[in-house]
Amino acid sequence: MSRDRFRRKKHRQTSEAETAVTYRDRASYAMDAQLASLASAGDDAAFTALVTRFQPAVFRWALTFARDPDEAEDITQEVFVRTHRQLGDYRSDGPLEAWLYAITRRAALQLTRKGKRRARLALTPAASPTRDVYTTDPGGRVDRERAATVIHQLFAGLPRRQREIFDLVDLQGLSPAEAAERTGMKSVSVRANLFKARKAIRESLLATHPAYGELPR
Amino acid sequence: MTCQECLSELATGSLREMRADSAVMAHCATCPDCGPLATALREREYDAATLLNNLHPMSNPITVAEKAGELARRRRVGKVAVFASGAALVLTFWAALFTTGFGRGLMGMDGSGASRLSTEIIPLSCLSPEQAADIINPFVRSHGSTYYIGHSGVAAITVRGTADEIAKSRELIVQFETRASCHTSLADKIREIQKAVEEASQPRDGLAPPATTVAPPAGDLVPPVKKQ
Numbered sequence: 127m128s129r130d131r132f133r134r135k136k137h138r139q140t141s142e143a144e145t146a147v148t149y150r151d152r153a154s155y156a157m158d159a160q161l162a163s164l165a166s167a168g169d170d171a172a173f174t175a176l177v178t179r180f181q182p183a184v185f186r187w188a189l190t191f192a193r194d195p196d197e198a199e200d201i202t203q204e205v206f207v208r209t210h211r212q213l214g215d216y217r218s219d220g221p222l223e224a225w226l227y228a229i230t231r232r233a234a235l236q237l238t239r240k241g242k243r244r245a246r247l248a249l250t251p252a253a254s255p256t257r258d259v260y261t262t263d264p265g266g267r268v269d270r271e272r273a274a275t276v277i278h279q280l281f282a283g284l285p286r287r288q289r290e291i292f293d294l295v296d297l298q299g300l301s302p303a304e305a306a307e308r309t310g311m312k313s314v315s316v317r318a319n320l321f322k323a324r325k326a327i328r329e330s331l332l333a334t335h336p337a338y339g340e341l342p343r
Numbered sequence: 344m345t346c347q348e349c350l351s352e353l354a355t356g357s358l359r360e361m362r363a364d365s366a367v368m369a370h371c372a373t374c375p376d377c378g379p380l381a382t383a384l385r386e387r388e389y390d391a392a393t394l395l396n397n398l399h400p401m402s403n404p405i406t407v408a409e410k411a412g413e414l415a416r417r418r419r420v421g422k423v424a425v426f427a428s429g430a431a432l433v434l435t436f437w438a439a440l441f442t443t444g445f446g447r448g449l450m451g452m453d454g455s456g457a458s459r460l461s462t463e464i465i466p467l468s469c470l471s472p473e474q475a476a477d478i479i480n481p482f483v484r485s486h487g488s489t490y491y492i493g494h495s496g497v498a499a500i501t502v503r504g505t506a507d508e509i510a511k512s513r514e515l516i517v518q519f520e521t522r523a524s525c526h527t528s529l530a531d532k533i534r535e536i537q538k539a540v541e542e543a544s545q546p547r548d549g550l551a552p553p554a555t556t557v558a559p560p561a562g563d564l565v566p567p568v569k570k571q
Contacts, residue, residue: 170412177408185400199402206411211418266401273398276391296357297392324355328384332354335380
């Protein structure tokens with residue numbers, strides 16, 4: 127009898143939690159949709175609110191695709207330019223976050239492609255700055271340099287999809303199903319990419335183990 | 344669990360989902376090699392995630408929003424400008440085609456008739472159609488111009504081209520047709536050959552009679568004998 131009561135109580139708690147999460151998400155989606163609607167109608171304040179709300183998230187996503195935080199800033203700016211132009215196309219049936227993520231991916235890929243073309247120009251002495259631009263925030267600069275090192279160490283040599291999936295699942299904490307939904311990939315592909323990315327990233331550390339040589343490849 | 348099994352699990356498994364009571368963690372707790380490795384892997388990913396997740400953009404969101412709005416407007420204007428330029432370019436091109444002589448000639452709709460194609464049959468009295476074709480070939484070269492040679496032996500050539508081309512073709516053919524050498528009949532030629540043969544067959548003093556065969560004169564129109 128008491129066990130049944132316990133089960134019922136637990137079930138009620140779980141369903142309440144689920145309902146609360148769903149309600150919060152719905153409220154959030156509705157607010158985003160309202161902001162998007164106002165911004166697309168030409169309300170600058172609504173667009174500024176939208177940027178303020180999503181800029182950190184977009185910057186975080188852009189870090190995955192960029193070589194360093196400065197490039198991520200450029201990607202972020204480009205994403206909001208595109209958002210401003212395409213807000214009229216946003217259908218409020220899905221979360222704005224997923225829509226913005228898709229824009230971020232496309233913008234990042236295009237900027238990376240352009241960056242490769244411009245890389246040769248950047249190598250010229252006239253293109254390189256004579257001094258460090260970020261002199262106003264030395265602490266922030268240190269963090270950014272560390273982040274650039276982390277990005278380089280973790281992601282160097284990884285294909286774009288693998289680094290994206292690894293970042294979404296292992297660093298940002300999304301489930302593989304959520305990552306699949308976000309990227310538009312199949313769940314099986316997400317798992318395969320995650321498997322390969324983890325193997326590649328952890329390989330250098332695992333190689334220090336004495337039994338690593340006997341590991342089946 | 345062996346170290347190899349533990350390593351293969353650590354290589355591809357989710358470190359967040361490995362609980363303390365799992366087989367891998369139980370092995371790592373006792374193994375002097377795997378334990379530090381698992382800890383190092385965890386720390387590495389945790390540090391990376393913390394650093395990247397706590398890194399905030401340096402640019403002010405209000406500035407980003409204003410700049411985004413301005414750039415978007417500028418791009419919209421740029422897009423319209425590019426479209427208008429493209430449309431103007433196409434219009435200019437078409438206008439040039441319809442108004443300039445070169446364009447009208449290119450489209451074959453010149454009002455003066457210089458570039459309009461017409462067809463004319465030029466009769467031949469002396470030249471063969473092939474010979475006439477060889478003569479006019481370099482002059483019938485514009486777009487759509489051509490000439491036809493009949494296969495039934497009719498002594499004429501049909502030229503299709505502009506008025507200038509047809510006039511030039513006619514002039515050239517007439518030039519060749521009016522030459523005296525062209526009008527020597529076949530009978531006259533045979534007579535000339537017979538005469539030459541007879542002269543050659545006359546015995547000369549102290550000389551052996553020459554061979555009966557005589558090479559035809561240069562430029563003769565007698566066709567060569569086909570080999571069987």
